[in-house]
Amino acid sequence: MLDIKLIRERPDFVRERLLTRGGGDERKIDEVLSLDEKRRNLLGEVEALKALRNKVSKEIGAMMAQKKLAEAEVKKTETRAIGERIVELDRAVAAAEQSRDEVLLRLPNIPHSSVPLGQSAADNPVVRSWGSQPQFGFRPKTHVEMCEQLKLVDFARGTKLTGSGFLLYTNLGARLERALIQFLLDLHSTSHGYVEVSPPFMVKSECMVGTGQFPKAIDQAYAVQEGEDKTTLGKLYLIPTAETPVANIHREEILKEADLPINYCAYSPCFRAEAGAAGVGTRGMIRVHQFDKVELIRVVNPAHGYDELEKMVGHAEAVLQKLGLHYRVIQLCTADLGFTSAKTYDIEVWAPGQKAYLEVSSCSNCEDFQARRMNLRYKSEAGDNRYPHILNGSGTALARLFVALIETYQQSDGSVIVPEPLRPYLKSDRLAAS
RNA sequence: GGAAGGGUGGCUGAGUGGUUGAAGGCACCUGACUCGAAAUCAGGCGUAGGAGCAAUCCUACCGGGGGUUCGAAUCCCCCCCCUUCCGCCA
Numbered sequence: 001m002l003d004i005k006l007i008r009e010r011p012d013f014v015r016e017r018l019l020t021r022g023g024g025d026e027r028k029i030d031e032v033l034s035l036d037e038k039r040r041n042l043l044g045e046v047e048a049l050k051a052l053r054n055k056v057s058k059e060i061g062a063m064m065a066q067k068k069l070a071e072a073e074v075k076k077t078e079t080r081a082i083g084e085r086i087v088e089l090d091r092a093v094a095a096a097e098q099s100r101d102e103v104l105l106r107l108p109n110i111p112h113s114s115v116p117l118g119q120s121a122a123d124n125p126v127v128r129s130w131g132s133q134p135q136f137g138f139r140p141k142t143h144v145e146m147c148e149q150l151k152l153v154d155f156a157r158g159t160k161l162t163g164s165g166f167l168l169y170t171n172l173g174a175r176l177e178r179a180l181i182q183f184l185l186d187l188h189s190t191s192h193g194y195v196e197v198s199p200p201f202m203v204k205s206e207c208m209v210g211t212g213q214f215p216k217a218i219d220q221a222y223a224v225q226e227g228e229d230k231t232t233l234g235k236l237y238l239i240p241t242a243e244t245p246v247a248n249i250h251r252e253e254i255l256k257e258a259d260l261p262i263n264y265c266a267y268s269p270c271f272r273a274e275a276g277a278a279g280v281g282t283r284g285m286i287r288v289h290q291f292d293k294v295e296l297i298r299v300v301n302p303a304h305g306y307d308e309l310e311k312m313v314g315h316a317e318a319v320l321q322k323l324g325l326h327y328r329v330i331q332l333c334t335a336d337l338g339f340t341s342a343k344t345y346d347i348e349v350w351a352p353g354q355k356a357y358l359e360v361s362s363c364s365n366c367e368d369f370q371a372r373r374m375n376l377r378y379k380s381e382a383g384d385n386r387y388p389h390i391l392n393g394s395g396t397a398l399a400r401l402f403v404a405l406i407e408t409y410q411q412s413d414g415s416v417i418v419p420e421p422l423r424p425y426l427k428s429d430r431l432a433a434s
Numbered sequence: 435g436g437a438a439g440g441g442u443g444g445c446u447g448a449g450u451g452g453u454u455g456a457a458g459g460c461a462c463c464u465g466a467c468u469c470g471a472a473a474u475c476a477g478g479c480g481u482a483g484g485a486g487c488a489a490u491c492c493u494a495c496c497g498g499g500g501g502u503u504c505g506a507a508u509c510c511c512c513c514c515c516c517u518u519c520c521g522c523c524a
Binding site: 073 | 483504
């Protein structure tokens with residue numbers, strides 16, 4: 001959530017920055033300002049009345065103590081009307097505040113000044129790349145062919161169980177998935193200084209608001225119903241990423257400055273309705289409704305937010321380097337930036353069977369945008385409460401990593417060589433049809 | 435799910451309708467004393483919103499929400515959480 005004070009004091013700056021996103025949100029600034037002014041006017045009015053009521057009530061108390069009962073009764077009768085007016089105005093203030101916040105909660109974050117201007121994803125610059133596209137002496141297969149031949153994933157039965165976009169990993173496929181999760185968690189927790197956590201896979205709507213999925217993207221979430229109790233429907237949501245529960249761990253808290261930075265890594269399945277994406281890359285494992293991911297979350301001092309973002313990208317890149325997978329890092333331009341992010345790098349891994357780069361990580365600094373929504377603060381050395389920067393990065397998403405891995409390491413005989421770092425986890429150096 | 439007890443400031447712990455944003459203690463900060471420290475003494479010490487150039491002032495907050503009242507931490511209703519016991523259960 002943007003700071004209402006910033007909008008009040010520098011509306012032109014906010015409008016100009018939002019304009020670079022191309023979403024038309026800058027047009028809502030006037031609405032926010034007028035709702036905010038309405039709220040403040042009502043607030044001033046009701047607070048003056050409350051001050052009056054408090055004063056009179058004390059006077060009544062004093063009269064009662066002096067046994068001037070008749071006089072007190074007269075005052076009480078006079079004051080009754082003030083109370084009624086206060087109730088009305090309180091409701092009006094709450095309504096104005098709610099209207100203001102409804103608009104405010106749907107405004108995206110302001111892009112950082114270092115983010116390149118652009119009109120679409122086509123304008124995202126490539127920052128660097130690592131390795132090179134592997135060459136094959138044969139036509140490389142797609143992961144779909146390979147999964148079927150090696151029986152790594154049973155697409156048909158996954159669909160039978162739940163529907164399209166849900167995967168049934170089988171045998172060595174299931175083992176590989178589990179090996180990858182463990183490899184990733186071990187790497188980040190032992191080599192990169194992240195504390196491993198294992199969060200709930202369902203959260204309350206407050207958490208979804210905190211990390212920015214709600215209210216705007218509520219159509220992308222799966223809501224849960226408890227047993228036959230229909231009143232519970234919509235109270236809990238399946239998480240679209242571990243970022244949601246993990247970034248909210250300290251919501252409503254005031255941390256100490258010395259507690260920062262806080263670094264968490266977590267595995268979770270991710271549930272995404274992908275509403276409106278039907279028909280787009282629906283075949284195979286590239287775009288599914290449930291996938292595994294290891295997420296990195298950092299809560300840092302704002303002074304170091306952007307240095308820490310660079311480091312976090314490095315942590316995600318280390319995954320692909322260790323696995324020997326060719327990738328490139330791109331920076332999202334203003335038009336492609338996610339709702340909560342001020343600056344984002346995406347990491348795209350090369351998948352030879354797809355002849356395409358697949359996004360396996362997105363690393364963002366959301367600055368204080370999420371901290372403000374979840375009321376997460378830290379007490380500075382100076383003694384005042386401030387909002388920390390919250391960073392999130394995939395380290396990395398699994399279904400696509402799985403794809404890149406088997407497509408990259410496929411052999412002419414149809415088997416897959418397992419890269420060195422995974423062998424201890426998989427207890428095998430090769431995936432082959434049995 | 436049932437029963438009982440309980441949720442007050444960083445901690446502890448008073449407070450059952452009227453200068454209580456909240457006694458006392460601990461912790462913390464500043465000053466005095468001291469070569470320095472400890473002890474002691476004096477003062478300070480919550481969060482948020484609003485008005486104001488500022489000093490400062492006002493409003494709200496005692497788990498959350500609603501109600502009664504001129505006035506609620508205190509009374510009433512609903513909900514949440516914690517502890518213990520019982521039931522159920524991987």
